[in-house]
Amino acid sequence: MLQELVSIHQEVMTSIVRHFKRYLYPKIHWSTKGLCLLGDRGVGKTTMMCQHLLDTYTSSDRALYLSADHVIVLSLGLFRIAREFFDEGGEALYIDEVHKYPNWSLEIKNILDTYKKKQVIFSGSSSLDLHKSKGDLSRRVVYYRLQGLSFREYLLLAKKIEVPIFSIEEILQDHVKLASFFESFPVLSCFKEYLHYGYYPFFSEGVEDYYMKLNNVIEKVLFEDVAVIYNLKQSTLPVLKRILWLAATSDGLIPNIDKMSKNLGVSREMIYSSLEHLTHAGLLREVRPFGKGNTLARKPAKLYLHNTNLLYAIHGSLQMEAPLGAARESFFVNQVEMSHKLTLHNKGDFFLEDRWVVEIGGRNKDDEQIRGEQDAYLVIDNIKIGFGKKIPLYLFGCLY
Numbered sequence: 001m002l003q004e005l006v007s008i009h010q011e012v013m014t015s016i017v018r019h020f021k022r023y024l025y026p027k028i029h030w031s032t033k034g035l036c037l038l039g040d041r042g043v044g045k046t047t048m049m050c051q052h053l054l055d056t057y058t059s060s061d062r063a064l065y066l067s068a069d070h071v072i073v074l075s076l077g078l079f080r081i082a083r084e085f086f087d088e089g090g091e092a093l094y095i096d097e098v099h100k101y102p103n104w105s106l107e108i109k110n111i112l113d114t115y116k117k118k119q120v121i122f123s124g125s126s127s128l129d130l131h132k133s134k135g136d137l138s139r140r141v142v143y144y145r146l147q148g149l150s151f152r153e154y155l156l157l158a159k160k161i162e163v164p165i166f167s168i169e170e171i172l173q174d175h176v177k178l179a180s181f182f183e184s185f186p187v188l189s190c191f192k193e194y195l196h197y198g199y200y201p202f203f204s205e206g207v208e209d210y211y212m213k214l215n216n217v218i219e220k221v222l223f224e225d226v227a228v229i230y231n232l233k234q235s236t237l238p239v240l241k242r243i244l245w246l247a248a249t250s251d252g253l254i255p256n257i258d259k260m261s262k263n264l265g266v267s268r269e270m271i272y273s274s275l276e277h278l279t280h281a282g283l284l285r286e287v288r289p290f291g292k293g294n295t296l297a298r299k300p301a302k303l304y305l306h307n308t309n310l311l312y313a314i315h316g317s318l319q320m321e322a323p324l325g326a327a328r329e330s331f332f333v334n335q336v337e338m339s340h341k342l343t344l345h346n347k348g349d350f351f352l353e354d355r356w357v358v359e360i361g362g363r364n365k366d367d368e369q370i371r372g373e374q375d376a377y378l379v380i381d382n383i384k385i386g387f388g389k390k391i392p393l394y395l396f397g398c399l400y
Helices: 002-013 045-056 071-076 078-087 104-114 128-137 151-159 168-182 187-197 201-205 210-229 234-248 257-264 268-280 293-298 308-317 324-336 393-398
Strands: 034-039 063-067 092-096 119-125 142-146 284-287 302-305 342-344 350-352 356-361 376-380 390-392
Touching (some): 002 071, 063 078, 151 201, 168 393, 210 308, 234 302, 284 324, 302 324, 308 324
Parallel strands (some): 092 119, 356 376
Antiparallel strands (some): 350 356
16 A cells, blocks of 8 residues: 555655745744645645655655545545554655545544654645634644745746845835845846746746646636535536636726625625635635724725736636736735735725835826825835835835
8 A cells, every 4th residue: 555655755756846945944843743734726835845855854664745635545544544654664744635635634633643753744725624624623733824936936936036035114114225136137027027927836837838727726726626615516616707707807806795796696695605715715815994893894895816927817818908006906915915914095005014005006106195194105016226105016025
């Protein structure tokens, strides 16, 4: 039994890129006995897990990689594989795509409880199913979430250009100085590339068929991940797709639930649940309005495509031009919201950390909308260097 799994393990290891490590790699406490790596499809979870395996263990006798959706794993069962491997002296199991394995959280729990001196590292797509498992495994597993490539990481992977990580305070206060890191190469051209095809590491396999692959990812998320996890009827899935397309073709969608319900011919409850599914699946991202209590409840949130690559891929499939405003705001939300509080502002576009007002636009954008606001900034696309409170948009791609 194990010999077949070892052969698969060795085949997978031969394809792992080891020279480039993601921002999250050094932040993970890899010695934790139970560790879960969350992330959307295609962001590089498998590569990161395998990099650590290769960095730590010299032999598959000590650590074994499994894909939980492989037919051998499904037929034998995770616990049975773990028992045989650990009884023969194995030290760690690296389990990929765990969300595709039925009742996975129960078996992971049983493995960790039975083999307390062994290690289980597993990965899965960011979905409600994995988030719910935190309750079952809260005392046994530490969770980490992997984001797609930042603009900074794209420069390193695609162009071999190394730029340091900047804090949000550095960008707001010292952006003119920070822009000097980008003087030696065409940063605006690189940034445009990133917006189109730099978020998912598989761009390195070729950009010619990148959108085709990304649209396939969207289909798999909708028709495999979301459909299975939420036990949805096939008739519901086209509704999800139409809502996603609606969000993609809007310049930031403020959903009118009644109107969407009427136009799509489904209940309000289905619209609400569909938006939740799409958000948890990593296809949409929601920015809530600033406020508390009843004030907050009365104001609608704004929906963006999770990242700009999704935006351009969907528009390409629809043979439409992606709105620049939506692309700029989607980029800003995606890069900033990972580690900072971001809400909508009644004058500017966003309120950052309940402190800074941010208005986003193109080269000719002025400060008319935010004039008179304290700590207000213009974040501008298509400029290489800023001045005063006018900051280049691309700099916010260096936060991780």
